[in-house]
Amino acid sequence: MEKIILGKKVTMEDVICVARGYAQVEFSDEYCNRVNKCRSYVEQFSKEGQAIYGLTTGLGDNCRKFVPEKDREIIQRNHILAHTCSVGEPINEECTRAIMFIMLVHFGCGYTGIRLETLNLLRDMLNNNIVPRVPGHGSVGYVSLEAHIGMVLIGEGKAWYKGKLLAGKKALASAGLKPTVLSSKEGLTIVSGTTSVTAFTALALYDAVTLAKTEDIAASLTLEVLKGTLMSMDERIMKVRPHPDQERTASNIRALLKDSAIIEKYKGHRVQDALSLRCVPQLHGAVKKFIKAGLDVLEIELNSAVDNPLIFEQADGTAIALMGCNADGTYVGMAADVLAIAITDLCKMSACRIDRMLNHLVSELPAFLNKNAAYNNGLMMIQYTAAGLMGELRILSHPAVVDNLATCANQEDYVNMGYNAAKKAYDSVQLAKYICAIELICGAQALDCYENIGPATGTKAVYNLVRKVVPVMECDSPLEPYIEMVAKQVIDCDYIRNVEEKIGKILF
Structure with missing residues (x-):
């Protein structure tokens, strides 16, 4: 051990x-x-x-x-x-x-x-x-x-x-x-001290890194099945707005789709894609930037003295107790509030891509990815789950550290509310993994509509991993167990590992 x-x-x-x-x-x-x-x-x-x-x-x-x-x-x-x-x-x-x-x-x-x-x-x-x-x-x-x-x-x-x-x-x-x-x-x-605030935030940040990388993977699969273009991922576009996280996201998508026969066949199919496809580097990049900001705060907080009072040895060998407020949780709490907002934004775009795959009016795919619409609902209801989760995420994205109630006969007239912020961030990540899972399930089902055209090496690895736990949906069945299994794969880093074995490192 x-x-x-x-x-x-x-x-x-x-x-x-x-x-x-x-x-x-x-x-x-x-x-x-x-x-x-x-x-x-x-x-x-x-x-x-x-x-x-x-x-x-x-x-x-x-x-x-x-x-x-x-x-x-x-x-x-x-x-x-x-x-x-x-x-x-x-x-x-x-x-x-x-x-x-x-x-x-x-x-x-x-x-x-x-x-x-x-x-x-x-x-x-x-x-x-x-x-x-x-x-x-x-x-x-x-x-x-x-x-x-x-x-x-x-x-x-x-x-x-x-x-x-x-x-x-x-x-x-x-x-x-x-x-x-x-x-x-x-x-x-x-x-x-800040132990509970820091603990919840550490767990949330760790999973947020996994989610951000996996959403790059999910977005690539969605871009492929919607006959998207890689033009918006062009390195030249990234270099003239040189946010490093944006550039790395575009690089991930190019690597995932570099040998896609689907992308190649439908090159020029549209002048440009919808924003939920075209703007992935910009939004995902911004999310990663603020996750990294949280990681910087966490690194310092983990290795800090946060008691009150604190005991210091002086130059003459004596000691002094100093009363202060290193026990305040605002640094971590504010980082956690920002993290909850970032995760909600990440999922907002994922939910848009889910809609585009299920909506036959824009997808050029069967309605709800269901080839037998007379008898089956296909993946119609999975979008309701995503919509409900998004509603919860929006509530959780409301900042906590701006609230205040005086306590302790006004000796503690200000309180940081960092714990509520940290718990929100943790809960947000737990919900977000399901939205990522839903996008992956829809992407795999959509890929089955391309019978004679091969996907990219990277997205084929994604498809195979989804299909380990989710069968091709040819008739209606309960979807909850499949969502749970794919969500576990997401949070266990399975998609990142599988893709990296095929195409190299997913950048963050």
């Missing part, structure tokens, strides 16, 4: 390996040393009794109230209990695991003051796949989801272990683990 050793810079791929691939997490000596060193400063501060937010004081508007040393363990436990208030359906396993992994990354940066003992327990929970039950609604960007994970650390709450939902203490015991008693500052550290 793959291992991720924390101590150096982490990547989005590391998050995926742990969240989805169940990679085991280990700590390097460097990681352990900086955690222990920072912890020693926290213990020193606690003895000295200076006013430090969440360490010697209460939280939020209670920051004016001093907490004596004898009560600090109780207060840290209370921080977890009080913040455990998100509601509704729990988030899924991969999202919870991603949050737990990013907690380990952020807490191990050497500026939080959490104990290595606590991080060892969180790591062991992750490595044993103890998955806390984390309700998924009611976060403004931090605190509540993470508190549900903290509950299991202290032997409270609930968690899944080997398929069973157990009391937190029992889940730990089943894996041979014992709960911890939180010490100074640890309760605050657990609920602070």
Whole structure:
């Protein structure tokens, strides 16, 4: 089993390996040393009794109230209990695991003051796949989801272990683990930061890259079956508007269709194609640009210290606690809002291409790609699914970070709403894979209408992969299982791998 050793810079791929691939997490000596060193400063501060937010004081508007040393363990436990208030359906396993992994990354940066003992327990929970039950609604960007994970650390709450939902203490015991008693500052550290925002966004961005590449593939198949022209993909057009992502998209489509007998036969069939075919490099390119912008934000956020307060060693060897707001989720939240918009735009064009394939008035193909219209509906209803999904995507594309409600007696008069943005982006990608799947299914069915003309090498590979799970639709049958199977192929990168084996790398 793959291992991720924390101590150096982490990547989005590391998050995926742990969240989805169940990679085991280990700590390097460097990681352990900086955690222990920072912890020693926290213990020193606690003895000295200076006013430090969440360490010697209460939280939020209670920051004016001093907490004596004898009560600090109780207060840290209370921080977890009080913040455990998100509601509704729990988030899924991969999202919870991603949050737990990013907690380990952020807490191990050497500026939080959490104990290595606590991080060892969180790591062991992750490595044993103890998955806390984390309700998924009611976060403004931090605190509540993470508190549900903290509950299991202290032997409270609930968690899944080997398929069973157990009391937190029992889940730990089943894996041979014992709960911890939180010490100074640890309760605050657990609920602070941008871990949930970053986790959802990391998963969404990873899948968005896959979707953007696969939509280039789907669009190429659609262009071919609609007797399109490669004129609009001409390298000369791209060079005079030199957006790199636009150029790379056009290059992908040219590579996919370079030996298409269909494209060659119908060269000059139209003066120009409809915009959903002609404008693919421009729209897909823009989508990729803003996905990349999100990736840049994510790379920094994954490797940041996001607690409050943060502990710093000074030049003279002493330490200082600085109160700030690195726990704010706006950077990632805004990137997630933009991602949801980009994904919706990507699907908007895909939905237009789906319509062009199914609409015999413009496709020059049988209505709904059905050769036996007297008895069968063909793929008529699959477009309704795409339309419904587009309606949901448009709702999800409304930005979240622009909203605000003052909280905590106006001590937190601004909240970032990054969690809602990140969750929207994640949900958008989950819906978008179905629209991509529908376009691929329609494209394969349309290609069957060309009995004596061969497709391109690249699109033939796409067709063969669709046909592994979807038969030629000669009579009506339930379409949902086929959409699900192709959507899984999409998100598992199957189309990208298959095409790259035939024509080389799909550029991003």
